[in-house]
Amino acid sequence: MKKSFILISYILLSHCLIAQNTFKARVTNDQTKTALKGATATIADLKLTVSADTGGFIIIHNIPNGKFKIEITYVGFAASDKVYTFPLKNPGQFFDESLEPSAGELAEVTIQTTRTNQNLRDIPTRIEALPYEELDEKSTMRPGDIKMLLGETTGIHVQQTSAVSANASFRIQGLDSRYTQLLQDGMPLYAGFSGNLSLLQISPLDLKQVEFIKGSASTLYGGGAIAGLVNLISKVPEKTPELTLLLNGTSAKGADASLFYSQKWEHIGTTIFGSYNYNGAFDPANTGFTAIPQTNRFTINPRVFFYIDDHNSAWFGVNTTYENRYGGDTRVISDKADSLHQYFERNKTFRFSTQLSITHKIDAESSFNFKNTIGYFDRQLAEPGFDFKGRQLSSFSEVNYVKRGDKASWVAGANLITDNFTARPPQNNLNYTLTTVGAFVQNTYKATKWFSLESGLRLDKNTPAPDKPANGLFFLPRLNALFKINDHFTSRIGGGLGYKMPTLFNDQSEQDGYQNIKPLNVGSTQAEQSYGANADVNYRSKLGDEAFININQLFFYTYVNRPLILQNNAFINAPGHLTTQGTETNIKLVMDELVFYFGYTYTDSKQHFNGITNAQPLTPKNQISFDATYEIEGSFRFGAESFYTGSQLLNNGTTGRGFVTFGLLVQKMWKRIDIFINVENLTDQRQTRWGNIYTGSIARPDFKDIYAPLDGVVVNAGIRFKLLN
Secondary structure, eight states, X not given: OHHHHHHHHHHHHHHHHHHOEEEEEEEEXXXXXXXXXXXXXXXXXXXXXXXXXXXXXXXXXXXXXXXXXXXXXXXXXXXXXXXXXXXXXXXXXXXXXXXOBOSSSOOOOEEOTTSSXXXXXXXXXXXXXXXXXXHHHHHHHOTTOSHHHHHTSTTEEEEEOOTTTOOEEEEETTBOGGGEEEEETTBOOSOGXXXXXXXGSOOXXXXXXXXXXXXXXXXXXXXXXXXXXXXXXXXXXXXXXXXEEEEEEETTSEEEEEEEEEEEOSSEEEEEEEEEXXXXXXXXXXXSBOSBOEEEEEEEEEEEEEEOSSSEEEEEEEEEEEEEEEEEBHHHHTTOOOSSOOOEEEEEEEEEEEEEEEEEESSSXXXXXXXXXXEEEEEEEEETTEEEEEEEEEEEEEEEEEEOOSSEEEEXXXXXXXXXXXXXXTSGGGOEEEEEXXXXXXXXXXXXXXXXXXXXXXXXXXXXXXXXXXXXXXXXXXXXXXXXXXXXXXXEEEEEEEEEOOOSOSHHHHHTTTTTOOOOOGGGSOOEEEEEEEEEEEEEEEETTTEEEEEEEEEEEEEEESOEEXXXXXXXXXXXXXXXXXXXXXXXXXXXTEEEEEEEEEEEEEEEETTEEEEOTTOOSEEEEEEXXXXXXXXXXXXXXXXXXXXXXXXXXXXXXXXXXXEEEEEEEOSSEEEEEEEEOTTOOOGGGSSOSEEEOSSSEEEOOOOSXXXXXXXXXXXXXXXXX
């Protein structure tokens, strides 16, 4: 009897063991395909809950035979609940669980700028991200460039630097554009001489995400990021191929055609972006000068991706852009020049760069990475009696080690930056060469569930060295803290040091067209050095079943010592310093298909020279934006927006008036086709309506500061074909 009992017990135990099953899945963001670390999977009937690891992988053991509902959730994403029958037909199968961002909440965004690919909410550094779904809307509003995309971002002001060529730069928190870095995929493709015209030569169709750091970011990327940086993240190929064709036309004599293709196979993938952008000479105010120049631009950006094995991957890309931008007197543009009508500005540019990225994954949490870009930029700027021709050859190389952990993450690396500018005679005395060797280390430590600390340190060596510091060494510490006060409130506070090596290229020299600029002796000029701090409070909450609200309040301050100014055609260190301080307020309210956004920026930028304090020119103190969007996902979108730009001091001592603009967007989407129509500046706010934009004669005009639109009401309409998706 005893033996029979043991035998029956053994059989029952064996059956129970055999009946235990395992569920395996990888949880990803449906839109970006990135892993959702920390997602939870729950089988309520069995009271089993597990969390995804750093790769988004979930494994649930000890599931008995039968049908069970498994719910997978992640903050900011719609939950997935599916019923599975165990035992599975294929017990070793890995399920792909893709979660869609919730319609209302701020979606979980993976950030690349800090190199750790962490979730936005877990990073102590204050970073803003414009995700793909918002970029999709912006790409139909202005398909030809990213000028509007940046200009409608709180805390960023786009400044036009030419009255007839529409050249523009962007400023963060009131500081000159030379204090801001523009990156693509973490590489500085648009620095120094090649930074000119960059806003007007980048199309948004092949972008997946845009990331902003406002405030000193020199510890991350070296000199030039005193005000912050903008990182443009490109799309990568997915297994589902994409082929998109966008055609657009404008009432301002413009036309755009853009094509994007991507596909991923087992060991190789590709993305190809190409575009042609045209604009006829446009003068809505009949001033006799172009508000938008005659423009022809061609762009081709192919990339190849290599997926060698589970541990090794790489990609290589080429960016090529040619543009001929011809503005000025409309009679000259029309080949009707005479003794009176002679003025013109012609910008011919050719931009060519290569990018290489190699990643070796040691394990799920650590990797070695190598990045390199080599850029060539050729620009010819011609005006009556003046011809400026320059070439820039630059490079950026970086190797880094990344270690991600639940408690601590590390990034350590070194980079080499070279910049060589050559002007053709007679401006060849402006030639320069700059080499920067840097090393950096960064740590993110999650002390508790509610407190994380990020610290960083960079050491740069510049050759040739400036007058101060004479050894060309810059020591740049940085510290940021994240406080998760409760489920609704978080706060970030941080700051760091920054610097900018002396350079000829800034808004002042661009506005003057580099005429009569004297050579810059780096060895007798001090580097611009800065310190800055910012702090914010963020509140987010669910309002009922379909409504969400997010409120962010930011405070910022930056101090720049001995800034470089243009005086009597020579760049010198100012006898004093610059300060900029202010606040940014962002409110986002989502009510099912309705989304409301309100933004306010207060900027107080001042020059403290020779013991006298004056306001910084061309810096509006108050800027307000309001946006309302109604969207039925995948079917219809309607948007209305309004922007207020306050009065601002001009360089001639007068004050430019404040103005309000309005815009409308209507878009209808089907599976394969989208059609859209967008109207900008409905109230036709133009600086030319408030007075002349130049003094002197029409043959030799002296243009005033441009602080308001010149192109007036502009309507664009287009169609987007989604041939593969």
